[in-house]
Amino acid sequence: MNLEIVPGRLTVPSLSALAAFEAAARHGSFTRAAEELNLTQGAVSRQVAHLETVLGVALFQRARQRVALTPAGAAYAAEIRDGLSRLAAATVSTMAFRGAGGVLNLAILPTFGTRWLIPRLPRFTEAHPGITINFTTKLVPFDFAREPLDAAIHFGDPVWPGARLHRLMGEEIVPVAAPGLVARLGLKEPADMLRGSLLQQSTRPRAWANWLEQQGLPPQRALMGPRFEQFAMVSQAAVAGLGLAIVPRFLVEEELRSGSLVIPFDRPVTGTEGYYLVYPETRAELPAVVAFRDWLLAECEMAS
Incomplete structure (x- = not known):
């Protein structure tokens, strides 16, 4: 046969x-x-x-x-x-269309998820107790047609073929370091930072170069330093005194409040890129996606 x-x-x-x-x-x-x-x-x-x-x-x-x-x-x-x-x-x-509940399979950027999104999620679960969110981490864009995911949090430009995007927020990039390292390096002006190790985040290869160029400094050493996959790892390396980090301000608010990190020179860099909620057209009317989208946009508006 x-x-x-x-x-x-x-x-x-x-x-x-x-x-x-x-x-x-x-x-x-x-x-x-x-x-x-x-x-x-x-x-x-x-x-x-x-x-x-x-x-x-x-x-x-x-x-x-x-x-x-x-x-x-x-x-x-x-x-x-x-x-x-x-x-x-x-x-x-598909069964989720029977009511207001269901499952949302969401891809998140790891540090954005742990530092910004997850602390706010109790408000979502209180408003939508019938919706369960399953999380996975994705550092780069992917094909929704090949992944069992309903939506994603994306950083970059508003480009994702076959998907809808909603801008959530931008970011300010600032240099941070442990207070002890600032004292040891004797940081008095931005050029002094070149005496330290510049910690790298692998998905933001131009972060240090952009900041140094804004200060009128040569970017030759911008890529020289230990490399990490996630901002959480970069910030913890900075707390440990391994070097200076360049990170979005809102992702290190806890360390700045506690004093484990300081901003030696508060001269932020802003760009056109931002954080977006992304979902495929085929998921646009899924009740869990609609509920999460509306809640997330409202949270971002309150936080701005």
């Missing part, structure tokens, strides 16, 4: 056969897959055998009471597992 490829029609084996195969592949056992799916071992075996017939390729090597994936089976299992996960996520999202 071969798959019939008909133009305009999806060529997909039955969902029950795919579920049986994925469970057997994950457990490495037809028996354990049967227990998970509340089927008999024979039923799982028949589903997998039927799938192998449809595909025309062996998915398992069978030896006595044990089974092991063939190379083709291992590759297929990885793809099927992702596909079934996306089907489950799509089903949950």
